[in-house]
Amino acid sequence: MASAEEASRPFAGLSDVSISEDIPVEGDISVPMSSSRRDDEFSTLDEPVKETILRDLRAVGNKFIHVLYPKRSSALLRDWDLWGPLLLCVTLALLLQGGAADSDDQGGPQFAEVFVIIWFGSIIITLNSKLLGGTISFFQSLCVLGYCIMPLTAAMAVCRIVLVGGTGTVSFAVRLVVVTASFGWSTFASTAFLADSQPPNRKALVVYPVFLFYFVIGWMILTFSPSQ
Amino acid sequence: MSSGSGNRNTNTEPWGSFDDNLIQGSSSAVVDMENMDDTSGSSFEDMGEMHQRMKEEEEVSAEAAATEDDTVEDGEFLGMKGIKGQLGRQVADEVWQAGKRQASKAFNLYANIDILRPYFDVEPAQVRSRLMESMIPVRMINFPQKIAGELYGPLMLVFTLVAILLHGMKTSGTVIREGTLMGTAIGTCFGYWLGVSSFIYFLAYLVNAQITMLQMLSLLGYGLFGHCVVLLVTYNIHFHFLFYILWLLFGGLSTLRMVAALLSRTVGQTPRLLLCGTLSVLHMLFLLYLHFAYHKIVEGLLDSLEGPNLAPMQRVARDVPELTLNVTMRTLGTLMRAH
Numbered sequence: 300m301a302s303a304e305e306a307s308r309p310f311a312g313l314s315d316v317s318i319s320e321d322i323p324v325e326g327d328i329s330v331p332m333s334s335s336r337r338d339d340e341f342s343t344l345d346e347p348v349k350e351t352i353l354r355d356l357r358a359v360g361n362k363f364i365h366v367l368y369p370k371r372s373s374a375l376l377r378d379w380d381l382w383g384p385l386l387l388c389v390t391l392a393l394l395l396q397g398g399a400a401d402s403d404d405q406g407g408p409q410f411a412e413v414f415v416i417i418w419f420g421s422i423i424i425t426l427n428s429k430l431l432g433g434t435i436s437f438f439q440s441l442c443v444l445g446y447c448i449m450p451l452t453a454a455m456a457v458c459r460i461v462l463v464g465g466t467g468t469v470s471f472a473v474r475l476v477v478v479t480a481s482f483g484w485s486t487f488a489s490t491a492f493l494a495d496s497q498p499p500n501r502k503a504l505v506v507y508p509v510f511l512f513y514f515v516i517g518w519m520i521l522t523f524s525p526s527q
Numbered sequence: 528m529s530s531g532s533g534n535r536n537t538n539t540e541p542w543g544s545f546d547d548n549l550i551q552g553s554s555s556a557v558v559d560m561e562n563m564d565d566t567s568g569s570s571f572e573d574m575g576e577m578h579q580r581m582k583e584e585e586e587v588s589a590e591a592a593a594t595e596d597d598t599v600e601d602g603e604f605l606g607m608k609g610i611k612g613q614l615g616r617q618v619a620d621e622v623w624q625a626g627k628r629q630a631s632k633a634f635n636l637y638a639n640i641d642i643l644r645p646y647f648d649v650e651p652a653q654v655r656s657r658l659m660e661s662m663i664p665v666r667m668i669n670f671p672q673k674i675a676g677e678l679y680g681p682l683m684l685v686f687t688l689v690a691i692l693l694h695g696m697k698t699s700g701t702v703i704r705e706g707t708l709m710g711t712a713i714g715t716c717f718g719y720w721l722g723v724s725s726f727i728y729f730l731a732y733l734v735n736a737q738i739t740m741l742q743m744l745s746l747l748g749y750g751l752f753g754h755c756v757v758l759l760v761t762y763n764i765h766f767h768f769l770f771y772i773l774w775l776l777f778g779g780l781s782t783l784r785m786v787a788a789l790l791s792r793t794v795g796q797t798p799r800l801l802l803c804g805t806l807s808v809l810h811m812l813f814l815l816y817l818h819f820a821y822h823k824i825v826e827g828l829l830d831s832l833e834g835p836n837l838a839p840m841q842r843v844a845r846d847v848p849e850l851t852l853n854v855t856m857r858t859l860g861t862l863m864r865a866h
Contacts, residue, residue, distance in 0.1 A: 412707050412708075412709050416709060426640060430640060430644055430646075430647040430679075431647050432644075500650060501650065504650075511686055515690055515693065
């Protein structure tokens with residue numbers, strides 16, 4: 300209490316601010332810390348571009364690793380970013396191109412279609428989980444769902460490689476196994492992050508749309524056939 | 528709710544009483560009258576609006592006062608400092624505040640998803656039981672049946688139907704000329720759910736049936752469960768006899784359930800006939816349409832058509848009579864040969 304009063308003497312002019320002194324204040328609000336923080340802000344502006352990009356790439360890579368081994372960590376949630384989902388979305392959409400899209404048959408998904416499915420699907424799942432009483436924020440949820448597309452993107456790359464070898468029954472069986480495994484992995488990874496933020500008896504209600512979402516993406520990957 | 532302008536009672540409620548700011552300022556009378564004639568929505572919204580308006584008026588008058596002071600002080604420097612001077616900064620600040628106010632007003636108005644929160648308040652066990660009940664017609668039509676007003680189940684069923692439709696379209700090699708597979712699937716399913724619900728609600732409003740829009744959306748949404756089951760089975764097992772049997776069975780059961788619920792809430796023979804007839808026709812025909820429009824019919828049949836330049840709809844119109852005949856003849860033929 301005495302130290303609080305001493306610290307507040309330079310701020311005596313602000314006595315009409317309505318914070319009473321007997322309420323303990325938490326956090327770093329003393330002056331010396333704030334000035335050094337301001338120095339930090341300026342220093343990130345002055346650093347070379349390579350450092351900034353590498354820092355962001357390292358953060359994205361770190362989150363990829365968290366998706367590969369989904370355990371209950373808050374890394375994805377705490378420092379959410381949307382770079383990873385964007386990268387994955389663009390990669391997936393590019394890989395799904397060139398599939399019978401050159402001929403008259405428009406059966407292959409267009410680039411914009413994949414984008415719209417992924418982003419609007421994520422938005423709808425996020426809204427659904429918020430409406431069901433979830434404690435996770437909008438962008439955190441988008442971040443988690445986007446990062447968990449990674450197994451499916453990897454499966455798409457594997458499918459493209461397998462399809463180089465041919466489109467017979469064997470290749471279909473291999474692709475089916477790979478896509479199913481990665482679909483299960485994606486769903487499991489995202490529920491490991493999302494389900495924690497829900498009340499315990501409603502987990503199934505949140506998991507089902509996630510299941511549908513990854514199912515549709517997995518279906519798009521599985522039914523991809525390259526142009527002859 | 529709204530106090531007269533002559534009342535000088537200064538109640539200090541937590542949200543700030545009416546009188547403090549309505550009397551001050553030259554435009555208070557106009558504001559007061561507007562609020563008194565405001566018939567929009569609930570009284571709670573009115574109070575919120577009024578409070579918001581009062582807060583804004585305070586802010587605007589405070590800023591106007593601040594600007595006045597500054598312009599009086601810096602008037603002589605205007606020519607020398609221009610944009611970078613005190614006045615410029617003040618104007619920029621005001622523009623920023625105004626923009627922020629507009630944005631937060633729009634956000635609070637349109638992005639307030641808490642309006643929908645009560646409709647998603649369900650447990651998994653409830654959803655499961657409602658899915659099962661959607662196939663079981665209830666015979667009590669003399670007393671209004673209870674219809675759950677939730678949106679989670681119907682929304683998930685519509686998305687499931689979209690996924691099943693996509694699967695059917697892809698495995699049948701449907702060609703969509705103008706548009707995309709995904710867009711067509713989503714448009715069809717959501718269009719049916721929202722459009723037919725609105726249409727039946729409109730008819731119900733005309734014949735004075737006791738049903739709300741939410742209940743209609745919920746009823747029709749759960750009625751799509753039968754469609755999902757039928758399509759899931761028949762997009763993978765291509766026997767048309769099977770489809771017709773399932774169409775009558777599941778489609779019929781879910782239609783009967785919806786019809787019974789509507790009957791219990793409508794009075795009079797003609798209104799009941801109109802409402803229930805329309806709903807059953809639309810519901811059954813939708814399942815028929817979904818099966819035939821987005822599904823490869825029989826392989827041999829496609830060779831006789833003109834080629835892939837036809838829209839799916841045209842294929843349906845020509846095929847249905849030939850189709851049943853072909854399938855019937857073929858199955859009869861195989862049966863006879865087997866014996």
